[in-house]
Amino acid sequence: xxxxxxxxxxxxxxxxxxxxxxxxxxxxxxxxxxxxxxxxxxxxxxxxxxxxxxxxxxxxxxxxxxxxxxxxxxxxxxxxxxxxxxxxxxxxxxxxxxxxxxxxxxxxxxxxxxxxxxxxxxxxxxxxxxxxxxxxxxxxxxxxxxxxxxxxxxxxxxxxxxxxxxxxxxxxxxxxxxxxxxxxxxxxxxxxxxxxxxxxxxxxxxxxxxxxxxxxxxxxxxxxxxxxxxxxxxxxxxxxxxxxxxxxxxxxxxxxxxxxxxxxxxxxxxxxxxxxxxxxxxxxxxxxxxxxxxxxxxxxxxxxxxxxxxxxxxxxxxxxxxxxxxxxxxxxxxxxxxxxxxxxxxxxxxxxxxxxxxxxxxxxxxxxxxxxxx
Numbered sequence: 001x002x003x004x005x006x007x008x009x010x011x012x013x014x015x016x017x018x019x020x021x022x023x024x025x026x027x028x029x030x031x032x033x034x035x036x037x038x039x040x041x042x043x044x045x046x047x048x049x050x051x052x053x054x055x056x057x058x059x060x061x062x063x064x065x066x067x068x069x070x071x072x073x074x075x076x077x078x079x080x081x082x083x084x085x086x087x088x089x090x091x092x093x094x095x096x097x098x099x100x101x102x103x104x105x106x107x108x109x110x111x112x113x114x115x116x117x118x119x120x121x122x123x124x125x126x127x128x129x130x131x132x133x134x135x136x137x138x139x140x141x142x143x144x145x146x147x148x149x150x151x152x153x154x155x156x157x158x159x160x161x162x163x164x165x166x167x168x169x170x171x172x173x174x175x176x177x178x179x180x181x182x183x184x185x186x187x188x189x190x191x192x193x194x195x196x197x198x199x200x201x202x203x204x205x206x207x208x209x210x211x212x213x214x215x216x217x218x219x220x221x222x223x224x225x226x227x228x229x230x231x232x233x234x235x236x237x238x239x240x241x242x243x244x245x246x247x248x249x250x251x252x253x254x255x256x257x258x259x260x261x262x263x264x265x266x267x268x269x270x271x272x273x274x275x276x277x278x279x280x281x282x283x284x285x286x287x288x289x290x291x292x293x294x295x296x297x298x299x300x301x302x303x304x305x306x307x308x309x310x311x312x313x314x315x316x317x318x319x320x321x322x323x324x325x326x327x328x329x330x331x332x333x334x335x336x337x338x339x340x341x342x343x344x345x346x347x348x349x350x351x352x353x354x355x356x357x358x359x360x361x362x363x364x365x366x367x368x369x370x371x372x373x374x
Contacts, residue, residue: 083230090234097111097234100194101236109236121222121223121224129151131174133152133155134148134220135150139199139254140208141206142254143257147222147247149249150236150246152244153169154236162187175215195248227252229249229250232247296335300368324367329341329356341359342356
């Protein structure tokens with residue numbers, strides 16, 4: 001006969017399924033110990049007389065499902081590799097900005113990349129404080145504009161130091177005056193030059209120009225509110241005490257055309273190419289400098305060995321016979337090293353020589369008094 005479940009067994013079964021369907025186990029009391037007509041021996045029987053192996057199949061299907069939840073309001077357009085590439089590009093930029101601040105403000109300044117995130121433009125603007133110094137920049141040849149924001153604490157430290165102070169931030173947030181705005185514009189122009197250099201490996205010949213400055217992100221609309229943006233956050237520490245944040249916002253449409261180049265492999269090859277190019281440029285620069293390096297040039301008529309006694313008794317009108325015949329080639333020396341055989345002449349009423357042939361074996365030169373020096 002069919003086994004009937006008690007109410008307690010039914011409640012235990014339902015509670016186990018409702019708590020954790022993937023780990024639910026059937027109570028041993030519901031295993032049929034007697035054969036049931038039309039059912040294999042040992043089959044698990046439910047309260048309605050239906051085989052409960054369907055429940056196990058459902059649980060197995062739940063385990064085998066391989067999917068993830070996709071939010072159409074906030075799609076992931078930047079992969080983890082893209083974000084890592086952006087971080088790698090701006091790590092060198094952060095170090096250069098730290099050196100710029102240290103040299104310009106004469107303070108110890110550290111700049112570090114603390115996070116690289118992707119979020120909607122609306123979320124980004126709502127998370128930013130006010131007031132904040134926001135620079136709007138054109139990134140040619142890419143479309144749209146990028147934004148760079150510097151927190152009020154860092155801005156006031158920079159301005160105070162540039163005006164001769166100790167680099168202390170004003171405790172009360174306020175908008176910048178025209179003079180302070182011009183000072184920050186000069187500093188941001190220097191930062192844009194460093195950002196342009198940091199991206200030169202990905203986009204050779206790029207040009208980043210400062211288009212304007214604002215006191216808040218809320219008045220700027222460089223992307224749709226639902227558009228995904230990549231945000232890099234930097235921590236700026238001045239003189240090991242005051243610190244603030246700097247952020248750079250890249251809308252996805254701006255980087256969409258070069259998104260394939262934002263990979264570790266591409267950056268590695270670009271780094272090698274940049275090193276090779278830098279080495280070639282240094283070699284060319286070295287050759288250019290050598291072309292204008294002054295080298296003493298002298299022409300030797302010939303030579304002869306004389307004693308100290310003869311040298312001390314030389315008088316005017318004395319004749320010294322050299323070990324060369326009249327009409328023989330003369331020797332052109334560069335930096336006292338023999339290089340060419342030449343013939344004497346005149347050019348524009350000045351003594352000159354005409355190069356005949358190089359000296360292939362300097363040690364075979366005879367008759368010029370150089371035997372002891374070669």
